[in-house]
Amino acid sequence: MVWGAHDLRRPAARASSIGPVPALLTDTPTLTGDLVQLRPVTARDVGRLHALMRDPEVGRLTGSVHDDAEAGRDPWTVVQLQEVYARWARDTDRLVWTVVERSTGQVAGEAVLLDHDPGNASIGFRIWLGGSRDRGLGTEATRLAVGHAFEVLGLHRVELEVYAFNPRARRVYEKVGFVLEGTKREALRYADGWVDCHVMGILAREWSRPLDPGSPAPGTTPPPPAR
Numbered sequence: 001m002v003w004g005a006h007d008l009r010r011p012a013a014r015a016s017s018i019g020p021v022p023a024l025l026t027d028t029p030t031l032t033g034d035l036v037q038l039r040p041v042t043a044r045d046v047g048r049l050h051a052l053m054r055d056p057e058v059g060r061l062t063g064s065v066h067d068d069a070e071a072g073r074d075p076w077t078v079v080q081l082q083e084v085y086a087r088w089a090r091d092t093d094r095l096v097w098t099v100v101e102r103s104t105g106q107v108a109g110e111a112v113l114l115d116h117d118p119g120n121a122s123i124g125f126r127i128w129l130g131g132s133r134d135r136g137l138g139t140e141a142t143r144l145a146v147g148h149a150f151e152v153l154g155l156h157r158v159e160l161e162v163y164a165f166n167p168r169a170r171r172v173y174e175k176v177g178f179v180l181e182g183t184k185r186e187a188l189r190y191a192d193g194w195v196d197c198h199v200m201g202i203l204a205r206e207w208s209r210p211l212d213p214g215s216p217a218p219g220t221t222p223p224p225p226a227r
């Protein structure tokens with residue numbers, strides 16, 4: 001039997017109302033928005049991703065390093081990174097995307113749904129973009145990934161962690177609909193201090209896409225056509 005995308009969406013769409021069902025994380029789809037496209041990572045992307053990871057903000061704000069000196073160093077060789085992405089592509093508990101800026105065709109970073117917990121219909125999310133900030137790419141990439149988790153995979157919950165010294169990322173997550181659920185106090189050692197780590201989550205019933213201009217608000221009836 002051949003399953004089309006529509007067939008796959010049906011059981012998943014019911015899951016949030018009737019309880020968890022196993023979701024399918026074997027194929028990474030391409031998701032297209034106005035500004036960005038999320039597509040599977042290819043071997044050719046890895047050199048560019050490796051270069052983008054040198055952005056010290058990426059190391060610092062993702063909690064990958066413990067001081068500014070470390071943030072300037074390469075955490076991986078390109079070969080190591082190729083092995084990491086190849087392994088992740090085989091994993092069945094995560095979907096890893098390259099974030100591509102549509103206007104230039106350039107790889108901008110990475111977005112990941114990870115740690116899929118089928119029994120609880122939940123999954124984690126993380127994202128980083130190198131060198132590009134405040135142009136709306138991160139918000140749209142986050143919306144595309146979270147929309148996939150709810151609308152296609154039929155999951156109940158998406159969660160993430162964001163450090164207290166990253167108000168930009170927190171703003172992005174709040175715009176998408178994540179709410180603060182708790183704080184892991186002094187969870188990251190950075191330089192001479194400790195940084196709190198906020199846990200944020202969004203549930204399927206809280207998820208809504210931004211409206212198309214002119215479309216009715218959720219739960220409202222569109223007005224009758226003017227005579």
Ligand SMILES: CC(C)(COP(=O)(O)OP(=O)(O)OC[C@H]1O[C@@H](n2cnc3c(N)ncnc32)[C@H](O)[C@@H]1OP(=O)(O)O)[C@@H](O)C(=O)NCCC(=O)NCCS
Pocket residue numbers: 057058061062109127128129130132133134135136137138139140161162163166167168169171172
């Ligand atoms: C976090 C990240 C994915 C966001 O992507 P982005 O493309 O820069 O974000 P957007 O342009 O979509 O939105 C940024 C929002 O934050 C706001 N913002 C920027 N700096 C801010 C600050 N210091 N405090 C509060 N809000 C801030 C912007 O004004 C914008 O909100 P607005 O649309 O209401 O004006 C990206 O910046 C990034 O990868 N940073 C480095 C790694 C990282 O932090 N990853 C996340 C780890 S949890």
